[in-house]
Amino acid sequence: MYGIALDLGTSGFRAQLVDLEKNETLKTVITMGHPLPGGNVMDHLDFAITTGEDVAHDVIIETIRRMFQKFDVDLSQVERLAVCGNPIQLSLFQNIEIRDLAYAGENKQKMLGVQNVKRDARVFPASELFGGDLPECEVIVPPAIKHEIGADALAMMLETDFLIQTEPALVTDYGTNAEMALKVGDRIITASAAAGPAIEGQGISSGMLASPGAICDVKPAGEYWKVIVLDKEMEKQNAYLINPVTGEIKEPTGYEAVGITGTGVISAFSLALQSGLVEKPPKLPNGKLILGPEIEITEKDVEEAGKAIGAIRAAHLTLIVESGIKYEDLEYAYMSGASGAYVDAEDARRLGAAPGYAKKIVQFGNTSLALARELVLKRSRLDDVIEIAKKITADHLMMATSDTFNNFYLCELSYWTMGMPLEMYDQMLELYGLPKLPKTIEHASIEKRVSKDIEQVGVGGLAILKEIGIILEVPVEKCIYCRKCVKECPEDALEIVETDGKRIAKYDSQKCLGTSCRRCVSVCPEEAIDITKLKVKAK
Numbered sequence: 001m002y003g004i005a006l007d008l009g010t011s012g013f014r015a016q017l018v019d020l021e022k023n024e025t026l027k028t029v030i031t032m033g034h035p036l037p038g039g040n041v042m043d044h045l046d047f048a049i050t051t052g053e054d055v056a057h058d059v060i061i062e063t064i065r066r067m068f069q070k071f072d073v074d075l076s077q078v079e080r081l082a083v084c085g086n087p088i089q090l091s092l093f094q095n096i097e098i099r100d101l102a103y104a105g106e107n108k109q110k111m112l113g114v115q116n117v118k119r120d121a122r123v124f125p126a127s128e129l130f131g132g133d134l135p136e137c138e139v140i141v142p143p144a145i146k147h148e149i150g151a152d153a154l155a156m157m158l159e160t161d162f163l164i165q166t167e168p169a170l171v172t173d174y175g176t177n178a179e180m181a182l183k184v185g186d187r188i189i190t191a192s193a194a195a196g197p198a199i200e201g202q203g204i205s206s207g208m209l210a211s212p213g214a215i216c217d218v219k220p221a222g223e224y225w226k227v228i229v230l231d232k233e234m235e236k237q238n239a240y241l242i243n244p245v246t247g248e249i250k251e252p253t254g255y256e257a258v259g260i261t262g263t264g265v266i267s268a269f270s271l272a273l274q275s276g277l278v279e280k281p282p283k284l285p286n287g288k289l290i291l292g293p294e295i296e297i298t299e300k301d302v303e304e305a306g307k308a309i310g311a312i313r314a315a316h317l318t319l320i321v322e323s324g325i326k327y328e329d330l331e332y333a334y335m336s337g338a339s340g341a342y343v344d345a346e347d348a349r350r351l352g353a354a355p356g357y358a359k360k361i362v363q364f365g366n367t368s369l370a371l372a373r374e375l376v377l378k379r380s381r382l383d384d385v386i387e388i389a390k391k392i393t394a395d396h397l398m399m400a401t402s403d404t405f406n407n408f409y410l411c412e413l414s415y416w417t418m419g420m421p422l423e424m425y426d427q428m429l430e431l432y433g434l435p436k437l438p439k440t441i442e443h444a445s446i447e448k449r450v451s452k453d454i455e456q457v458g459v460g461g462l463a464i465l466k467e468i469g470i471i472l473e474v475p476v477e478k479c480i481y482c483r484k485c486v487k488e489c490p491e492d493a494l495e496i497v498e499t500d501g502k503r504i505a506k507y508d509s510q511k512c513l514g515t516s517c518r519r520c521v522s523v524c525p526e527e528a529i530d531i532t533k534l535k536v537k538a539k
Contacts, residue, residue, distance in 0.1 A: 001020045001021065001077055001078075001079040002017055002018065002019065002020060002026075002073060002077050002078045002079065003017075003018040003020050003078065003079060003080040003081070003082070003376035003377065004016065004017055004018065004068065004071075004078055004080070004081045004082075004376065005018060005082055005369055005372035005373040005375075005376045006064065006081060006082065006083045006084070006369075006372055007083075007084050007085060007152075007366060007368040007369035007372055008060070008083060008084070008085030008086075008089035008090065008093055009034075009085065009089075009152075009175060009176075009368070010034060010040060010041045010044070010086065010089070010175055010176040010177045011033065011034055011175060011176045011197060011200045011202060011209060012030060012031045012032060012033055012034055012200075012209055013030065013031045013034075013035075013063065013064065013067060014028070014029075014030050014366060014368075014369050014454065015028070015029045015030075015064070015067050015068070015071075016028050016029075016369065016372075016373060016454075016457075016458065017029075017071045017073065017458065017460070018373065018376050018377065020079060020080070020376075020377070023377055024458070024459075025373070025456045025457070025458035025459075026071075026073075026458045026459060026460050027070075027071055027457070027458045027459075027460030027461065027462075027463065028454055028457040028458055028460075028461075028462050028463070029067045029068075029070045029071065029462075029463045029464075029465060030209075030211065030462065030463075030464055030465070031063065031067065031464075031465045031468060032208070032209055032211060032464060032465065032466045032467075033202070033209070033468070033510050034510070035059050035060060035062075035063040035468050035470055035509055035510055036048075036056055036059055036060070036092075036509065036514070037472075037507070037509055037512035037513065037514030037515075038512075038513060038514030038515055038516060039176070039196065039197040039202060039203055039513060039514075039516060040176045040177060040194055040196055040197060041086065041088050041089075041176065041177040041194070042194060042515070043513075043514040043515045043516055044056070044088060044089075044092070044514075045088050045098060045101060045102050046102075046514065046515040047514050047515065048092055048098055049098070049099065049102055050515075050531065050532055051531060051532055051533075051534045052532075052534075053092065053095060053098060054095065055472070055534060055535060055536060056092045057092055057093070057095040058536045059470055059472075059509055059536060060089075060092055060093055061093070061129055061130065062470055062536065063465075063468050063470060064093075064130075065130065065133060066465060066468060066469070067465055068133075070463045070465060071460075075133055075134055075137075076134075076135050076136055077136070078126075078134050078136065078137045079136060079137060079138070080137065080138055080140065080375075080376050080379065081126055081134065081137050081138070081139045081140065081376070082139075082140040082141075082142075082371075082372040082373070082374075082375035082376045083139065083140070083141055083151075083372060084142060084151040084152055084155055084368040084369065084371050084372045085150065085151060085152055085368065086150040086151075086152045086153070086177060086179065087101055087119060087144055087149075087150035088101055088150075089150075090119070090141060090144075090150060090151060091119070093129075094122070094129070094141065095129075097114055097117050099114045100114040100115070100117045119143065119144035119150070120143050120144075121140075121141060121142055121143040121382060121385070121386050121389075122139070122140075122141040123138055123139070123140050123141075123382070124138065124139055125137070125138060125139070126138060126139050140375050140376075140379070140382055142154060142155075142371065142375065142382065142385050142386075142389075143385070143386055143389045144389075145190075145389050145392050145394050146190075146394060146396055149190045149394055149396060151368070151371070152173060152179055152367075152368045153173070153179045153181065153190060153192075154371070154385070154388075154389055154392075155173075155367040155368045155370065155371035155372075156171050156172075156173040156179060156181070156334070156336045156337075156364075156367045156368070157171060157181060157188075157392070158367075158371060158385065158388065159336070159364065159367035159370045159371055160334040160336065160362065160364055160367065161332070161334070161362070162181070162183060162332075162334055163183070163388075163392075165183060165331070165332055166185075167331035167332065168182070168183065168184050168323075168325055168329050168330050168331055168332075169182070169183045169330075169331060169332035169333075169334065170182050170183075170316065170319065170330060170332065170333045170334070170355060170358065171183075171333075171334040171336065172312070172316070172333070172334070172335060172336070172340065172354075173336045173337045173340065173367065173368070174195075174199060174312070174335060174336070174337040174338070174339035174340040174343075174353075175195070175199065175200060175337050175338070175339065176194075176195060176196060176197050176199065176200055176202075177192050177193070177194055177195065178192060178193045178195045178199070178311070178312050178315065179191075179192050180192065180193070180312075180315060180316070180319065181394070182319040182320070182323055184323050184324075184325055186393075187323075187393075187395070188392060188393070188394040188395070189319055189322070189323055189394070189395045189396075189397055190394045190395070190396050190397070191315055191318070191319055191396065191397040191398075191399055192315075192399070193311040193312050193314070193315035193399060194311060194399075195307075195308040195309075195311045195312050196304070196307060196308045196311070197308075198262055198265070198301075198304040198305045198307065198308045199262040199305070199308040199309070199312070199339055199353075200261065200262050200338065200339060201214065201259065201260060201261040201262045201263075201264070201265070202262075203304055204260070204262075204265060204297070204298075204300075204301040204304055204305065205296060205297075205298055205300070205301055206259050206260050206291075206294070206295040206296055206297070206301075207259060207260055207261070207262070207265070207301075208258070208259035208260065208261065209261065209338070210230060210234070210261050210263075210338040210339075210342055210453055211230065211234075211464055212229075212230055212231060212232045212234070212462070212464075213229055213230065213256055213257060213258035213259065214229060214230050214257075214258070214259055214260065214261045214264070215227055215228065215229050215239075215257050215259070215260040215261065215264040215291055215292065215295065216228060216229065216230055216236060216261050216263050216264050216267075216342045216343075217236065217263065217264060217267045217342070217343075217344055218264065218267045218268050218271055218291065219267075219271075220271060220274075220275065221241050223243060224241040224242060224243055224250070225241065225242055225243075225244050225268075225271065225291070226238060226240075226241055227239045227240055227241070227242055227257060227291055227292060229255050229256070229257050230342075230452075231255060232461065232462065233452075233457065233461070233462070234452045234453065234454065234457065234462060235451065235452060236342075236451075236452075237253070237255045238253050238255070239252070239253055239255040239256070239257050239292075240252040240253060240255075240257075240292075242290065242291060242292065243290075244268070244272070244277065244285075244289045244290055244291065245277070245285050245286065245289075245290070246290070247290035249292075249293075257291070257292040257293075257295055258295075259295060260291060260295060260297070261338075261339075261342065262305065262308070262339055262343075263338075263339050263342045263343035263344075264291070265297060265301060265302075265305045266305065266309070266343055266344075266347050266348060266351055266353060267343070267344050267347045268289055268291060268297055269281070269289075269297070269302060269305065269351065270344075270346075270347035270348075270350050270351050271347070272284070272289060273350070273351075274350070277289075280419040280421065281302050281303075281306055281415065281416050281417075281419060282299045282300075282302035282303045282306065282416060282417060282419070283299065283419065284297070284298070284299050284302065287299055302416070303416060303417045306412075306415070306416025306417065307412075307413065307416060307417070309351055309352055309353045309412075309416070310352070310409060310412025310413060310415070310416050311409060311412070312352075312353055313352035313353065313355075313408075313412060314399075314405055314408035314409040314411075314412050315399055315405060316355050317408050317437075317438075318397065318399065318402055318404045318405040318408055319397065321404055321434065321435065322397060322402070322404060326435075327355075327357045327435070327438035328357060328438070330355060330357055330358045330359070331358065331359050331360060332358060332359075332360050332361075332362065333354055333355045333358035333360070333361045333362075334361075334362050334363075334364060335348070335354060335361065335362070335363045335364065336363075336364040336365065336366070336367045337365075337366060337367070337453070338365075338366065338453040340363055340364065340365075341363055341364065341365040341366070341450055341452060341453045342452070342453065343363075345361050345363060345446045345448075346446070349361070349440055349444065350440065352412075355438075356438070356439075356440030356441060356444070357438040357439065357440065357441060358441070358444060359441065359444060359445065360444065360445040360446075360447070361444055361445070361446045361447070362446075362447045362448075362449060363446070363447070363448045363449060363450070364449050364450060365449075365450040365452060365453045365454060365455055366453050366454055369454060371385070404434065407428075407429070407432040407434060408429075408434070410428075411425050411428050411429060414428070422437065425437060467510070468509070468510045469508075469510075470508075470509045470510065470536060470537075471506050471507065471508060471509065471536070471537040472506070472507040472509050472512075472534040472535065472536060472537070473504050473505065473506050473507075473534065473535055473536075473537050474504070474505050474529065474530060474531065474533045474534045474535070475502060475503070475504055475505075475533070476496065476503050476504065476505045476528040476529055477502075477503070477528065478526040478527070478528040479496060479503040479505075479524075479526065479528045480525070480526055480528075481496060481503065482525065483496060484523045484524065484525065485505070485519075485520035485521075485523055485524050485529065486520075488519040488520060488523045489517075489519065489520055490513065490517065490519070491508075491511040491512065491513060491517075492511065493507055493508045493511035493512040493513075494506070494507055494508075494512070494520055505520075505528075505529055506537070507534065509536075518531070
């Protein structure tokens with residue numbers, strides 16, 4: 001019999017097939033993006049509310065079906081499916097209420113009748129979601145602590161040493177929506193920072209998620225840089241030496257680079273600052289850094305990555321200030337997720353993605369998938385998780401309504417996009433009545449608990465669902481076939497087709513930028529496109 005562990009991440013899904021009799025992982029399947037339109041969790045939420053929760057649910061379930069097909073096993077032999085993710089992803093997966101997550105105001109929630117929505121642990125038949133595809137399977141969903149603090153945040157606390165620390169400790173799950181928590185004594189303050197897709201290599205010119213061929217790190221080698229990529233087993237390998245200004249390559253090892261992750265961007269920019277190639281962001285020599293054939297980091301990429309790093313640093317600083325402790329009191333900083341696992345912690349400390357004032361930094365991998373795997377292997381583990389969740393009394397700090405965060409982030413934006421000197425950054429903080437930027441500890445203790453994001457991919461290896469291939473359709477009766485919408489789409493996600501005399505707009509759900517774009521709607525001279533009526537194309 002089999003079990004499946006599933007992590008519904010904001011930038012992509014991860015699934016593992018597990019042999020329940022031998023307690024071993026057989027195969028891992030990942031997607032190269034999220035199936036819903038948009039680049040972050042708020043885009044996904046907006047799509048679900050605008051277009052319909054049932055449509056978003058259908059897209060997610062169909063994506064998971066296509067992932068499971070890559071396991072190449074009889075799915076009737078799957079006995080258990082455990083799922084982790086943030087509250088929005090898990091709610092859309094289960095097709096339950098999400099409006100309480102979209103509207104923070106009590107009056108609005110009361111008007112909608114969505115106050116105090118419970119997100120407790122659930123065990124239910126898979127047939128409720130997958131029909132006859134998983135006839136003998138039960139689905140396990142771990143509890144949220146509060147409606148804002150989901151199973152992914154619980155996982156990052158449980159799968160690290162965070163909860164047992166007596167000294168101040170900070171844990172961060174690095175991703176498009178960076179979840180974090182600060183523990184001071186028995187008090188836990190949770191938060192999230194909408195870092196954006198650049199932290200995971202998306203939204204930048206040569207960017208990609210952590211997967212084979214991705215540049216995840218660079219190291220100095222004289223006037224050259226040593227480029228490091230991920231191989232088919234997601235292990236780091238030296239690829240070649242390159243001059244980042246001229247693009248000259250030497251000493252190739254046979255490993256090909258096809259793109260760059262967010263951690264690679266962090267490493268490259270950190271090295272550029274260290275080596276003197278860059279004096280202040282976002283300026284680059286000749287406007288770019290060359291890391292491989294057709295792989296470049298542009299000044300626009302630095303701005304996008306800087307916004308992500310800045311959001312995370314601003315959130316970290318806000319948590320420290322609002323907790324009442326001093327920066328130098330922070331003992332531990334835990335890093336989890338793909339970016340937390342692959343990034344060079346020293347580079348992250350220099351740029352502010354990791355707190356340089358923490359005395360000890362510990363790097364973990366995908367804690368969300370790790371918790372799901374534990375629940376698959378041992379169903380009784382859910383009882384333990386429920387009891388631990390009940391004991392965690394967490395205060396949630398909403399960054400969207402925090403003046404402290406807003407002030408920190410304004411300084412971060414000025415630093416990353418306008419080249420504001422750090423001296424002026426401190427002057428701005430003084431005007432806001434906030435403490436100056438903390439000094440980076442020269443010799444912090446760094447411990448790497450894992451060598452890669454997913455420690456064991458299984459004997460069947462890693463399979464990648466690069467093109468999810470789910471199409472959303474909407475009739476466009478007033479369309480005059482000017483094709484302005486098609487030409488305007490920056491991702492080539494849209495086409496207009498004619499079937500039985502009717503014109504239909506067809507969107508590749510994975511490619512569409514969703515809320516952050518909607519150029520197709522605004523450019524249409526006939527206002528023919530109504531995205532609220534999008535439906536999943538019949539399978």
